Amino acid sequence: MRYVIIGNSAAGIAAAQAIRGRDKHGSIMILSKETCSAYYRPLMPLFIDGRVSDDALYQVLPQSLLSTEIRLGAEVRMIDTECKELSLASGEILPYDRLLISTGSSAQRLSIPGLEPSEVHVLRNMADVEAIKLAAEGADRALVIGAGRVGTKAAMALRRRGLDVAVVEQGDRVVPFQFDDKASQIVRRGLEGWGIQLHLERTVRGIEKVDGKVAGVVLDSEEFLKADFVIVAVGIKPNADLGKQAGMLVRTGLVTDRFLQTTAPGVYAAGDVAETVDLITGENVVPGTWTAAVEMGRVAGGNMAGAKHEYPGALPLQNSFVIANIPTVSIGMVHAREGDGPYTVVSETRGETYRKLVFSEKLLVGALLVGDIDAAGFYNGLIKAGTPVESSREKLLDRRPGHALWGRHMATACGLGSQSHTNFHAPVFGHNEP
Amino acid sequence: MKEVFVHLDRCMGCRSCQLACATEHSASKNLFQAVTETPQPRYRLYVERADGKNLPITCRHCDPAPCLEACIAGALSRDDKGAVIHQESRCIGCWSCLMVCPYGVVGRKQEERLAVKCDRCRDRDVPACVSACPTKALVYADPEEFASKVRKVQAGIIVGAMAQHT
Numbered sequence: 390m391r392y393v394i395i396g397n398s399a400a401g402i403a404a405a406q407a408i409r410g411r412d413k414h415g416s417i418m419i420l421s422k423e424t425c426s427a428y429y430r431p432l433m434p435l436f437i438d439g440r441v442s443d444d445a446l447y448q449v450l451p452q453s454l455l456s457t458e459i460r461l462g463a464e465v466r467m468i469d470t471e472c473k474e475l476s477l478a479s480g481e482i483l484p485y486d487r488l489l490i491s492t493g494s495s496a497q498r499l500s501i502p503g504l505e506p507s508e509v510h511v512l513r514n515m516a517d518v519e520a521i522k523l524a525a526e527g528a529d530r531a532l533v534i535g536a537g538r539v540g541t542k543a544a545m546a547l548r549r550r551g552l553d554v555a556v557v558e559q560g561d562r563v564v565p566f567q568f569d570d571k572a573s574q575i576v577r578r579g580l581e582g583w584g585i586q587l588h589l590e591r592t593v594r595g596i597e598k599v600d601g602k603v604a605g606v607v608l609d610s611e612e613f614l615k616a617d618f619v620i621v622a623v624g625i626k627p628n629a630d631l632g633k634q635a636g637m638l639v640r641t642g643l644v645t646d647r648f649l650q651t652t653a654p655g656v657y658a659a660g661d662v663a664e665t666v667d668l669i670t671g672e673n674v675v676p677g678t679w680t681a682a683v684e685m686g687r688v689a690g691g692n693m694a695g696a697k698h699e700y701p702g703a704l705p706l707q708n709s710f711v712i713a714n715i716p717t718v719s720i721g722m723v724h725a726r727e728g729d730g731p732y733t734v735v736s737e738t739r740g741e742t743y744r745k746l747v748f749s750e751k752l753l754v755g756a757l758l759v760g761d762i763d764a765a766g767f768y769n770g771l772i773k774a775g776t777p778v779e780s781s782r783e784k785l786l787d788r789r790p791g792h793a794l795w796g797r798h799m800a801t802a803c804g805l806g807s808q809s810h811t812n813f814h815a816p817v818f819g820h821n822e823p
Numbered sequence: 824m825k826e827v828f829v830h831l832d833r834c835m836g837c838r839s840c841q842l843a844c845a846t847e848h849s850a851s852k853n854l855f856q857a858v859t860e861t862p863q864p865r866y867r868l869y870v871e872r873a874d875g876k877n878l879p880i881t882c883r884h885c886d887p888a889p890c891l892e893a894c895i896a897g898a899l900s901r902d903d904k905g906a907v908i909h910q911e912s913r914c915i916g917c918w919s920c921l922m923v924c925p926y927g928v929v930g931r932k933q934e935e936r937l938a939v940k941c942d943r944c945r946d947r948d949v950p951a952c953v954s955a956c957p958t959k960a961l962v963y964a965d966p967e968e969f970a971s972k973v974r975k976v977q978a979g980i981i982v983g984a985m986a987q988h989t
Binding site: 403429430431432435440441445449451683707708709711716718720762765767770773774 | 887900912913917919922927929
């Protein structure tokens, strides 16, 4: 069996491991468009400020992948699903029996009048992060457009390097995708405490240049912000073109079935490029998190090698994110408000900590924790397993649901009560045989 | 491969396991010195009490392991004995592992901003928690061997019950 994987990151590597776990002899080839070996993309902001070294940025491949052929700098031009062949940019033709598309996503770009694409930085690939490091050397001021996860992380990294940093965001709050108003306010104060200037509800209207070099930007409020370089962080889009050209169904991402197969037989998709279902709502979603990419890669890889594992879906929002030294966790439906449809909310604010749980009838469907992330794993488990919550909601929110509650839910989860968590290997507790 | 099992009916909730765990993972590996160490040694299993029962909650070293799959820094890996091992030098304290562990057994070393979890005491033949348990509520055994013992006990109970009825 010839397995080919396009993309050398979270999903692709997890898939290769899963394939090797089931098929000891098949040939596995991973193709990477990038010329560097696999790295941990989420660590890139920490690489900018030097908190993560060169070594720690790169992945250490497990022993089981020693026999995998990894081709760097190999760009795929076309997939021929009829003949089961790939053509590379070099002109080479590669046959496959099973194919995984794990091409990830690209940074969205903005068109700003007067600014060439080459003058704007994004933060997505190794080349991007190297370019940002270079731009930051000798620079005094940086401007970041977009106050999402990547934008705020990049801003913090540059701030830690000692630059003056301004962030322009068109929405009315920071990290809008994963924080509600209250959470955003706490994080906003944190960022401002670090000396980052936030310009919310503003857009960049134009650019000012001196001697052909970027000198600053003009906002829609006519305000002028000095900047030596500009980073755009306004979201990502799945790299689904290869699949689309080959005739696979694409909505936001490459559409997959419950076995993570695309609409082309023998071709699977995983990671940021793949569209699956929301574990809670059942709606179509492109999860775009590292965790989901690894899970999907593992499931898709197993299925490529003959397993029939169903992927239950992903949480589009499942993030643990430390920003301005504030730990935060956002899982599931964090934006729901009391009285919206079937939702009820319990929350608690103590100074700069904020904890909020969202229920849909008896099910926990969202958890937003800022400043105090205790029991995050417990909430995540309840949300993913869909275990009904019988106990007091306020108690569940308590800093240590530990004691009685955690124990009770654990007992349920481990099969002492109703069966759930079946996907966990849990040969625990004498009463319950492995 | 051996794993840590729990006999729920034998746990008295004495927390000797927690103490032994923290001591084993201290710099001195000696209880009397360990209590004075900074940062304080952390234990990696948790005895909780619910509905009148004691519940020692241990790391299952799940396969697939949610913590391992969530780690964005490559700090978690599986060793040749099947245990999920945490490598401090690669940990960035993002708490992704903590967020996805449904058993709540990934802890935090707040001072150092590092995650901390069970390593099944790599340097020992038998994990410290198991050795310390006075009632043998914690058992370190091969799943097959453990299951067969459970079957034997159950068989004894069934035979005993049958004998009473005849």
